[in-house]
Amino acid sequence: MLKVLDSAVPIACWSCSIGHNDSTLFCPHCSKIQPPPGGDYFSVFGLTPQLNLDLPALEAEFHRLSRKVHPDRFARAGENEREWSLADTALLNDAYRTLKEPIYRTEYLLKLVGEEIGEEHSGKDRKGQKDPSRVPADLLEEVFELNMQLEEMRMGRKMGENDPALQADLEQAKTKFEGLLAAVDQDLRTEWQTWDAGGDDARLSAQKTMVGLLDRRRYLSNLVRDVTETLGA
């Protein structure tokens, strides 16, 4: 769901007619609200694309901009300004929601630079990806065993049985996979540093690594969710 990046042609302010850069919510000259700018989510906050973000600063900026652009500030304004306030605030909120969350932010940036992301993270929230081709190779054996145990557990539950040994096995597996998930997050952070440090080749290689890590992460988090659901049922 990426916005098309328009080239940074100066746009004339509707109110004071002075040209301004198109990634601003307000005219820098007369401070009037502008129609939604064409830039990316980072530019809404005056940032260049980056993966390490100062979250408290991001929140402060979100609050500062919200105060100025929110529809509550334009309840009695003219039709156009109300319309733009609504569109601008939606953009601001969408941008903040995406950037404040590390995984959404990573996916967004990767798409921004043209990488293909497996499945939309925010998209359909389907139950377990059973496609075996997507199982990370190093986990094949364990996943196979886990799926058997999960099935056994569900069957047992249906019959009203509760096998403590099985339960313990599953708890253990859950801890293990949660650990793997944390490791992926750690690896992602390392790649963030590489990407942010710059250099075209380093970035390109970091991007490919991150796409792979996100696939693995998606797989692991679905698995953890399945185990948690089965244990909690």
Next chain:
Amino acid sequence: MAESNLTGRVVGIDLGTTNSLVAYMQGDAPVVIPGVDGSNLVPSVVALDPVAADGGRPTVTVGNGARKALIETPELVIYSVKRLMGRGLEEIHDELKLFPFRLAEDEDGEQGNVVPRIKLGEMRFTPPEISAYILRQLKRNAERFFGAPVTQAVITVPAYFNDAQRQATKDAGRMAGLEVLRLVNEPTAAALAYGLDRAKEGTIAVYDFGGGTFDISILKLRDGIFEVQSTNGDTHLGGDDIDNLLLTIALDEIHAEHGVDLRGHASAVQALRKAAMDAKISLSTEDAARFDIELPNGDRYQREIPRAVFEVLIEPVLERTAGPCKQALTDAGITPEQVDEVVLVGGSTRIPAVRQLVDDLFHLAARGKKPHIELNPDEVVALGAAVQADILAGASKTTEEMLLLDVTPLSLGIEALGGTVARIIQRNSTIPASATEHFTTGVEGQTNVAIHVVQGERELAADCRSLARFDLKGIPPMSAGLPRIEVKFLIDADGILKVTAREQRSGQAAKIEVKPTYGLTDEQVESMILDSFDHAEEDFAARLLIEARNEAETILTLVERAPENPAWNQLTDDEQAAIAAARDRLVAVKGGTDQSAIREATLALDRTTQRFAELMMDAAVTTAIRGKTMDAADEDLGEAINAPHPMAQAEFK
């Protein structure tokens, strides 16, 4: 809608299941505007006046007057209509078992757009029309109070209201002649009311258990910004459910013990419901409550309900609030210990067992904390709405630093292949929020694409709430899969969806009609507007004049009958002469068009009759209510209800 009004006051309205209120910002504090009867609460009850069979616009009574009619003419009265707002016919079946809503047979329903109609006598009303009557009453109360027209309002809705329920509320506002500047979620409004005098930072939970709905919201307060983190709830859970439990028991016992089945007996059920509500209320302070009701056959139904029994009985109802609270905490990513303060809202939070449950859910006592109950739980939502109204009016120092960032309570999705839901905006996203999706065609030369938008958290579209089905029309004929239609979904600050579409390859804007699955079309709403000329100044002046004349008539009738009362002879000749002089003055100005002169003469006559009123009271009742004027005394005796009231006097220029 008319041009935005830059000068008029913006009022805050709590359109409740049981009671409704209107409030405004008086200086730097919100206050509730009382009704004609001096009461802050206007019961959300609408009665069709029995004399309205002249074919014209029906006249209705709203509030306490309508509540009286509930016993006498139950077939002409409706209450708890909020439970029907924005709901389809098949959805409200469960309500019908317990509420005496009489639905009109669906003879004129158009397919795919069925708004249930309620029968009151021979007339039929949609739920938004009934709500509009309540809103119009509140609007009039405010206008009477200010002595000026009121055309803009903030109206509160349960946080968990879906798109259709919100749209229905907005429609009701429009029918009542109000421009609804914003719909505000009730728990958030309560937080605003509490946050006003305390520039605090921290995380607060608002537990709002009202007459018909339950909401939980978790907010983060920081630099005057109220940022909702998560919200959850149940739009069909409230004090009504507790009343129904007690009512069901009473009906069953009466049937078993006295052999009388009262279920078809509307006014007896109403009387019993009233007794159940009274019992529930007294059990918040007493250890036991009593039912003592005379049955139509002359028997008495007597029953004592100890509080312990009551608490066991209502436990399943209260327990249903726990799940949403836990989910809201999870969605906000916090533990109960991280909640700094809990605010209680809604009449049902007066029940001690509810307070205990809240304490358990948020580990309050264990942390040496108590929930906030300083503001009247019946009024706090209206007060918060007034704060939000002040923010929107943008004219006050008190609220200029405050900003409310709310969320959408339910995820928005589109039905995908196989009936699954593709989520495009997650629940608890800050609103306004938007999502852009791309669609294409599956057949050669296809010019339409149908899209089904749903709201809810379930995996299958059939299990979610259907919001709208619409066709993207006018797609230029191309090979299958070639058109690229960009559809933008935007949830606005009221939590209502707006959809726009564009075909990108041809640059053509596709024509779309978003047809709500449930709800009224623009034209239908237009045709239901109660007073088309309500905005006009001259019309407003005319109404004030009519009201002033009615009030004058009322007091003149009373003075006319005064000499028949024994108390009259206790007045001195001077007092009798003063009353006669004041009466003559009022009679002289009554025919004129100066409404403030009529009001002043009415008040003058009211004052001169004060001692007579006291004497009459002394004579009439042993427990005399002192210091009241004749009108007020008469009101207490249960006759005229449209007499001027000292608490509700308008400012006249």
